[in-house]
Amino acid sequence: MRLVIGASHAIERRIGLFLTILLLAAAPLVYGQSYFLHIVSLAMISAIAALGMQLVLGFAGQLSLGQAAFFGIGAYTSALLTKTLGVPFPIAFLAAGIIAAISSLALAPITRLTGVYLGVATLGFTIIIHLVLLNEEWLTGGSFGILSIPWPNIGPYVLKGDRAIYYLCLVVMVATYVGISRIVASRFGRALRAIMLDEEAARASGINVTLYKSKCFVIAALVTGFAGSLFAGHARYLNPNDFTFWKSIEILIMVTVGGLGSLPGAVLGAFVVVLLPEYLRALDQWRLVIYGALLIVLMGTGTGGIVGLIALTARWFTEGVALSSRRIASRTRRAQL
Amino acid sequence: MTGAQLIELIVGGIAIGAIYGLIGLGFSMIIRATGIFHFAQGEVMMLGAMFGLSTERLLPLPFPALLAVGMIGGGVAAIVIELVVYRTLRLRRVPLMNIVIATIGMSILLQNGSLQVWGSEPMVYPKLFATAVYHVGPATLSPQSVWIVVLGIALVVLLQAFLKFTRTGLALQAAAQDSETAQLMGINLTRCTALTFGLAGAMAGAAGVLLGSLFFASFDMGFLPGIKAFVAATLGGLGSIGGALLGGIVFGLIETFSARWLSSGYRDAVGMGMLIVILLAFPQGLIGLFKRSR
């Protein structure tokens, strides 16, 4: 069971998007605590990375376990530019995305691979990048990491404090969501879905499969690089251990839990993966065990994830309502006879 | 580099290579039989190591017994995973991507479950032999390495013999090559697949005990060696058991020798770089290349 993208439910989607933005924008006015802002900002940053992953996995069907590498490249690029070279944040932000995108071109030959082999190759790439971050102390500070990353600044305004960062993340997340939505609904998105559903037929219909796989990797890397830049400005301290293959797997879990093929699902999954452990502190030890089991169970029931579950429930509900009203109507008719 | 050092490096490389080969042949067997890449194969190896260790803590057994425990533990664990999880997924006819992600989930589950049970501290393994060292020419070899090589090769030879000369083994091969026809011949596919997983798990379990005795055992000892074993199996030729051993030994040698010249921090990068090169340049492996040239 996969979610079908189409012109259907367009209005519901718009309303949903609007309400979500409203909710997230208003939340800091109600829950002003620093901790809340901090953690939801992290969720939004993760959501940006998850959106990139959704494009690659949920729409093009490519198992990329390399997102952590782009996240790390983006984060370190941004941190080094702002801290060491005093580059203004907007430029560092763009550079982070662009350099991550360029590094994804190194993976271009790998996009020829399919299925698990692509996954393992991208995993190898993540491990290599992690080792570079860990070993090249002169550049990355090695295992000590990078400290005292400056607050992001836009022109003369310094975005200092959790609230400012929160709104920055919100703006970027919404922009990313809208951007990826447009891409997915276009000819480009159709080509990706065609590749996922039947590569051979896609080729016979005129799609250069390898090129499009590479393109979608580049877009995902760009977006993930942006997320990394925000992460650097948000945490203001970077450590290579945040960018291991576990991060790649975490992003995979976000997209899977939310629902493959659904953009709202990617955001939802990111929020669940980041926020839920905070509210289930007691189970913290078992968090990863639960994720592992959850992944298995979800994969057994299709790829719908949480969003799929919601859709199922909604359909069951509306059909149930229609069914029961029919039953009432027929019972009344029989009573009248 | 002296002759002695060269010999020690070679033996060390072959030893770790044999371990990779044992894990890697499991990948080959499972892919051939079910088409699944068993992401959690490294974790099965870890379980074998852990079972062996826990048993040793309860009652001090001689090493061969520990090896057997590890093999049985690994084999049983693999069979349980196959029958309870993978088979259910196959019966539900889920898309291939789902199964791949599920094996990743299994890997996460096993690693972190093992973390809960055995804790995060690496645990010291009893040594294969206490103190006696072997002298081969000018070189001083630890009995560990030598016996790992011997045992590794012996196990693979035994496995090959089992597959070629016993009825069950032939049934396994038939099921792997053409499951439909095998079923028509009266072969129980469920049992064959389970047995394939069991054998792959047993070999991995043995590798776990051997690896543990070489270094130590910990909950995350399976992940990186698992990937490396996959590289090794692909290097040799995915689908071939002898190829997995060959690939493992070549990989082990390359890794050991390059660790000497590269900074130790990048030791794992060698394997990952090899992975990418192999997948791109010759995914059919050494054996595939050899076949082509004939």
Add this chain to the structure above:
Amino acid sequence: MTALLETNRLSRRFGGLVAIDDINIIINEGEVRGLIGPNGAGKTTLLNLIGGQIAPSSGHIFFAGRELSRERPDRRAALGVRRTFQNLRLFREMTVLENVMVGLHANTHAEALAALLGTRQQRTEENWMFEESARALALVGLSDRANNVASALAYGHRRLLEIARAVVAGPRLLLLDEPAAGLNLTESAQLVGLIRKIAVGGIAIILVEHHMDVVMNACTNITVLNYGRLLAEGTATEIRENADVIEAYLGYDEVEDGIEPKTNKLFPRR
């Protein structure tokens, strides 16, 4: 006049098996060429060679004078060679309309950036794709199912959808791989009508088919393969009465056994 498609000593081996052996055929514009032969004769292999799904072992393929053998399938599609598949390769989770729109991919250019910015080029192209796809669906008769998911279609309609996707871009050569497989008599007759309509629209067709009534009624010329080799070529009538062809299909020499070849059941007259 240059032939539209020309193969020159085209061969394909699979290990020791020779699937296609030294085939030389010429397809001209406006032709509807039937490609028939017993099972294993190499018909689908030949189609795969022309479509680009497999590469030749030796020999050449020329399309409108241009060497085709090294081109990827998507390049060939862009050049005007489109096909359907024996086992149906639809994009099952897309709608009918979306399936057809994918067929226009090579004729449009708006990439991700254009989609992101919502440029005029992108919007114009989307509208154009929509209209052309609607027209292709009208041609095959699936207009009222445009927004259904492809996997929900009946089998016969799925075959029509694949044809719509293949013709929407106005190809010069259309390869049909057993389009009548699984169709009943009515649907087969409608298929013949559709094929004729497509041919009239200026598209040359190579039709691999086992349903002889479809072949005989839709095709202008027929090529017969046997064991990877050219067995016979000619008009429908000529092939129907060709003793070699009859023997290849039935396995015995009808004339020698005293049976009038003109009354054979394999190629019934209409």
